[in-house]
Amino acid sequence: MIEFQGVTKLYDGAPAVRNLDLVAPTGKLTVLVGPSGCGKTTSLRMVNRLVTPSSGTITLDGEPTDRMNVAQLRRRIGYVIQHAGLFPHRTVAQNVATTARLAGIDRKTARRKSLDLLEQVGLSASLAERYPWQLSGGQQQRVGVARALASDPKFMLMDEPFSAVDPIVRGQLQDEFLRLQREIGKTIIMVTHDIDEALKLGDQVAVMREGGELAQVATPRELLVRPADGFVADFVGRDRGYRHLGFAPIDNGLKLASEPVVQLGASPAEAAEAAIDGWVLVCDAAHRPLGWTDIARLRGPVREDDLNLSSTLAPMDGSMRELLDAALSSPSGRGVVTNTDGTLRGTIALGDLGGILAPLHRTGAERHS
Amino acid sequence: MILFEWLLDPANWSGPYGAPTLIWQHVVYTLAALLLASAIAVPIGLYVGHTRRGEFVIAGAANVLRALPSLGLIVLLVILFAPVFASDLAFIVPSLVVLILLAVPPIMTGTYSGVANANRAAVDAARGMGFTPLQVLLRVEIPCALPLIFSGLRGATLQVISTATIAAYVSLGGLGRLIIDGRAQNDYSQMAAGAILVALLALVVDLLIEFVAFATVSRGLTRRGTNRFSTVRRLLKPNRS
Secondary structure (H helix, E strand, O other): OEEEEEEEEEEOOEEEEEEEEEEEOOOOEEEEEOOOOOOHHHHHHHHOOOOOOOEEEEEEOOEEHHHOOHHHHHHOEEEEOOOOOOOOOOOHHHHHHHHHHHOOOOHHHHHHHHHHHHHHOOOOHHHOOOOHHHOOHHHHHHHHHHHHHOOOOOEEEEEOOOOOOOHHHHHHHHHHHHHHHHHHOOEEEEEEOOHHHHHHHOOEEEEEEOOOEEEEEEOHHHHHHOOOOHHHHHHHOOOHHHHHHHHOEOOOOOOOEOOOEEEOOOOHHHHHHHOEOOEEEEEOOOOOEEEEEEHHHOOOOOOHHHOEOOOOEEEOOOEHHHHHHHHHHOOOOEEEEEOOOOOEEEEEEHHHHHHHHHHHHHHHHHHHO | OHHHHHHHOHHHHOOOOOHHHHHHHHHHHHHHHHHHHHHHHHHHHHHHHHHOOOHHHHHHHHHHHHOOOHHHHHHHHHHHHOOOOOOOHHHHHHHHHHHHHHHHHHHHHHHHHHHHOOOHHHHHHHHHOOOOHHHHHHHHHHHHHHHHHHHHHHHHHHHHHHHHHHHHHHOOOOOHHHHHHHHHOOOHHHHHHHHHHHHHHHHHHHHHHHHHHHHHOOHHHHOOOOOHHHHHHHHHOOOOO
8 A cells, every 4th residue: 555645745835746645555556647747747756755755754555655765665666657768778688687686686586587577568588688779669668567577566656657659559558557467466556647548547546636736536437427526527528428338347138139140252132131221240250240231332242342340349348338339330220249259249229228328327327416 | 112111110110219119108108198087087977977966067177178288288287397296207297187188078078978868767767666876877877878988988099199299299208209309300201100100009099999899888779780790790881989
């Protein structure tokens, strides 16, 4: 547990962080989010004393940090930063082993550990002898995470760890980090300016406003359903009604219609027979959906060119948001639901979704009242 | 060929005024000046680069010392020191002081800018993961600064080797002897020999430093490829520093 008790930081008399009280619970990921200049990075850097608080106390598992030896304190906390901050003169394996070596682990063990960690963060061991400049931004960031983990710290601080990479890589890194965190269960404080990232990753999200004040601390779902004030509501964004569906899993008993399908190469007559309302779903041999085809436009057997690829697929273990999106994006108006292995499970018509979403809306409303 | 006459005469390659002795003296002056200059310049550069305190000292000192009139200063110092020191020291100390003053600015600015420009994120990460300030300096800042430290050292070395010739002006040894004495005796072949030997010495020493840099600077910084062919390519197409 990391706890802020009445922590204030003044720069030239102006508060960067004002009277912050916050608990980052053990084994959970707490996200500090807010516009630039709200003091979130300053708050983070006060935990490992890269910034000294003007007043107030920060404790690690109840132990005040200001009484610890500063180097010892920092070695107990994994530290991941925006541009990874890898040592350019050291190989990837040496970089990862750094924190293990600082913790007093011998060279050989540290090296073995660093190779294991590379694998754990999704990097091939063949990168171990490369230098940082030979890696992509996403790879560097993974090495940065591996380096922070090499001393097996209980706590981690992450300062915009995924914001220096492109959106696609960022999504991958976030997913993988979530999976990793489920395994390792560190006590983490992460800073981001990206509310979507905060809602996606955080067990708990602390929204800060300019002037270094805490606006609200809540679970991601609660932030969307019950923002504390106008600032939080604004910051969380316009489509919060839609986004809170992202936290509702698809009910296992969800009633789906079975959808007749054809494969590529099917004749127009076969396609027309299987089609409902003029659209037919095309699957591959393994029964995985490929796309919809408009039978009115078919000029011969179904080819790849005939596929409409606009629709998204909702996996059964996904969220109601994915389900609604699958229905909204489907040209036939029927959302495609897949099993976890990607094979077709069935479809659901947009019109039928209303009945499924209504109870979710009611729970939101009840919480609000 | 009058240009090579002196060099080709075997009589000039032995004895107390032979080329080997003069080269040796030249090397000793140069090494002494560089060592003492580094002992002054490197710690200052490291301190200022690491703490960012006193950056104005670096810029100021570099500019002032670069405008130094070497010959004038050496004569002035000889006049000042002659009553103080007995023996050859009266000439050696002024020569060394001038050479040190010449060598300090490039080494100091190289060291300072190397440390100050060490990857900021890497330094922040190092502090954040619990490196002590000394560990940050030794394990991150200095290794990252090595290319610029070496380039400062090379600049200083070239300047010291060429300027060390003026030591002969105050009746010391070194390759300057050939130039000064040659001029006095209207022996142009001897003067040419001095010039050629100074140039060759500078080239050889420069290559030596390049080699040491090649061996000590991490490939992660020079961004040299990891296979031997790229090393060969690099040797064929020498430095860009």
